[in-house]
Each structure stands twice: as structure tokens, then as C-alpha cells.
Amino acid sequence: MAPYAPLTLPENGQLAQNITHFARALRKAGLPIGPGRVLEAIRAVEVAGFTERADFYWTLQACFVSRPEERVVFEQVFRLFWRDPKYLDHMMSLLLPSIRGLQEDRPAQAAEQRAAQALLDGVERDMPAPADPSEDRIDIDASASMSQEERLKTLDFEQMSVEDMAQAKAMLARLSLPVKPLITRRSRASAGGAQVDLRRTLRASLRQGGEITQLAMRAPRLRWPNLVVLCDISGSMSQYSRMALHFVHAVANRQGQGWAQVHGFTFGTRLTNITRHLKARDVDAALRAAGAEAQDWSGGTRIGASLAAFNRDWSRRVLGQGAVVLLITDGLDRDDSGQLATAMERLHLSCRRLIWLNPLLRWEGFAPKAQGIRAMLPHCDVFRAGHSVASLEGLGAVISGAGGGAGGADGEKTRLLRLLSGT
Numbered sequence: 001m002a003p004y005a006p007l008t009l010p011e012n013g014q015l016a017q018n019i020t021h022f023a024r025a026l027r028k029a030g031l032p033i034g035p036g037r038v039l040e041a042i043r044a045v046e047v048a049g050f051t052e053r054a055d056f057y058w059t060l061q062a063c064f065v066s067r068p069e070e071r072v073v074f075e076q077v078f079r080l081f082w083r084d085p086k087y088l089d090h091m092m093s094l095l096l097p098s099i100r101g102l103q104e105d106r107p108a109q110a111a112e113q114r115a116a117q118a119l120l121d122g123v124e125r126d127m128p129a130p131a132d133p134s135e136d137r138i139d140i141d142a143s144a145s146m147s148q149e150e151r152l153k154t155l156d157f158e159q160m161s162v163e164d165m166a167q168a169k170a171m172l173a174r175l176s177l178p179v180k181p182l183i184t185r186r187s188r189a190s191a192g193g194a195q196v197d198l199r200r201t202l203r204a205s206l207r208q209g210g211e212i213t214q215l216a217m218r219a220p221r222l223r224w225p226n227l228v229v230l231c232d233i234s235g236s237m238s239q240y241s242r243m244a245l246h247f248v249h250a251v252a253n254r255q256g257q258g259w260a261q262v263h264g265f266t267f268g269t270r271l272t273n274i275t276r277h278l279k280a281r282d283v284d285a286a287l288r289a290a291g292a293e294a295q296d297w298s299g300g301t302r303i304g305a306s307l308a309a310f311n312r313d314w315s316r317r318v319l320g321q322g323a324v325v326l327l328i329t330d331g332l333d334r335d336d337s338g339q340l341a342t343a344m345e346r347l348h349l350s351c352r353r354l355i356w357l358n359p360l361l362r363w364e365g366f367a368p369k370a371q372g373i374r375a376m377l378p379h380c381d382v383f384r385a386g387h388s389v390a391s392l393e394g395l396g397a398v399i400s401g402a403g404g405g406a407g408g409a410d411g412e413k414t415r416l417l418r419l420l421s422g423t
Helices: 015-028 035-048 053-064 068-083 087-094 112-119 148-154 162-174 198-206 235-253 283-293 303-313 337-350 371-379 389-393 395-400 411-421
Strands: 182-189 217-223 227-232 262-267 271-273 324-328 353-357 382-384
Touching: 015 035, 015 053, 015 068, 035 053, 053 068, 068 235, 148 162, 148 389, 162 235, 162 389, 227 235, 227 303, 235 262, 235 283, 235 324, 235 389, 262 303, 271 303, 303 337, 303 371, 337 371, 353 371, 353 395, 371 411, 382 395, 382 411, 389 395
Parallel strands: 227 262, 227 324, 324 353, 353 382
Antiparallel strands: 182 217, 262 271
């Protein structure tokens, strides 16, 4: 969080009314705040007072924030409403069209656009008048522009407003992740099989005095693999992981995709099994229960220790029979890179395929400079971006074998490995 700034309160200020307006802005930004919480916040501020700069912030956060993922939205709305008047210009520019001179060069941070949308609800945002009315009119042909749905598919999860996130969650709920069955060494009776079943053929001939009148055929038995999802819920991944878990919940509850079982794990500073929560039909109830059990949401990152704990406690239980592992993390680890490399190697050897989704891959010219990424990259089969609906939608082609990285070398991983080796 940004450093605190001193609060300048007028002598005859209406603090209770301002807190009410602040709560209204938080509710528009997506936080479940009712009149009861507003009254509690006013009483809490009266009791806590302003003996320190941070008292006011933490008092309001204790009253209005009930889930870890709400902290980012609260921070941005608080910064705009109470502490930084100059920040209003940047917030207003986020809601204007991207015209040179109106918006700052830097992109919006997490939850900034939602905070701007909540605080500036109803404010007139007229386009600035042209400097010279006699200028020639410029007609723009928008026939080839992307539709709203196409734009939303490629929009970064971090830059989505409340309305965008609601539409994106609906799109994620409709996505599927089909998988092809695995061919085993066991066989089953099949009239259209390519192999002769000698045992069944001879057994049938005994009923006819040893005469063989028809050959019994057999075909290989098919088996469906498991899907194991390891999702990073640290501070740098909180928004991406929440949207990814929406997608995983849809996969776990969709029938006919072929997965035998879908197992879900979250990790930040420790590993948490959320498989049973993903079985709930309602996605909000499922993620609320998962967030309550995973106490390290939006905290630190210990990827190496978390993967080591998974290999020790859960690998033999869920990775048997050709499981596919979906690892969702940015690879920014604070632990020893040697432990992380060892844990990734064992995880890679224990599963059939290891697919790594990294939101940092959305940046053009991404290079594996962090030690955690350099340690993890050689031990994954597919390396893809995971920052938008389109990136998650492309997983279906990768897993089914129709996309890049399936059944062959992944092009992005090969390029990054060449950067690591210096060739």
C-alpha cells in the first residue's frame, strides 16, 4: 500500500456524511456494504480517533473489508476519496477514450478502473471541444473494429471494471476444457476391434463341439485422466487467480468433458486443498468457502515450499494414471531457487503433462529474468499466458492436441530457453 498522507479535516466538517458517501462508492465498486456497516464505521472512527495517520485507514478497512480480494478495491477507492485529490484527474482519464493528451502513459493499476467507475458514477464526462472548430472532420471507419465481446476477451483481468468482470465471469462459465481419452494396455470386448480375443473365441467354440464359427474381437480400453490445478493466490496474482478459479469451477462442474476428477489447490505461503469446495454448484459460494479456508490469500509467495508440500502429501494421490497439471503463477518466488527447481522437476516427472500459465507473458518481449521463472521454465511442457478470457479459452486446443505445445515442442518455451542459454 502507498504511504499514508496526513488527513486535513475542516473544523465544521461532516465526517459522518463523508463516511456514508465513501461506503456508497465502495458498494458501487463491488463490496457488499449495507447500512449496518456504515453505522459501525462511524462509531469505530469516533472511538479510534486520529492519533496516528494509519488509524483512519485501518479502522475503515476493518469495518468495510470482509474478504481478502476486497482489499485492493478498498485501497484504490480510499486513495481517491480521502487522500489524493490530484489522483482524480488520472481516474477521470481512465473513463475517457484513449486520446493522446487525455490519459496518462502508464496503465491503470489493480482495481483503479473499478474505483473510478464507482466514484465518478453520474459525473458528466463530455469530450473536450476541438481547438479549431474549422478543422476538417475526420471520419473513422469502425466496420473492422472488434465487437464488445471480442474486446472483453482480450482485456487484461487487472484492467476490468465491475461490469467487465461480471461479463467475463459469464464467459468463463461457458468455456469448456475437453480432453482426449488415454489408451491403456488393457482391452475390452468390441465387435469392431482390430485384435482377435483368443480366450473368448476358444470359450465360445467349446459350446459348439470345438468348432470355431466366429472370431471374438477386442479393442484397447480407454481411460480419462485427472486434472490438477495449482493456483497462486499471492498478492501479485490475486485478481488473476480469482478469475482462473472461476474457470476451474466451470470445468469441474461441466459434464461430458472427459476428466475423471478435477482437483484444485491454492498456494501463497502454504498449500491448501480446495477440491471439495469446487464441487459446490454456486460459484460465489464455492470461491467464498475456498477463500475462507485459504488464509494466505493476497499474502506472500513461497512457490518452492508449496510445490514441495504438494509432492510430499498429494502427488501419489492425485497424479496417478496420466494426470494433467495446470500451474497458474507468475513465478515470482521468495524462496531458494534450488528448492523450487527440485520441486518443479519432481512435479514434472510425476504427471503426464505440466502446463504453466503465467500472466506476465502478456507483455511483449517478456524475458525470464526472475530467478523463480528461470528455475521453473525448463520443467514445464507448455508455457502460456493466463491474463484474459482468450488466453484461458485457448487451453482447450492445447490440452486436446490441436494447439501449439501439444504433442510437440512449445514455441514460446523454446524461445525463452534459448534466452536462458544465450543462443
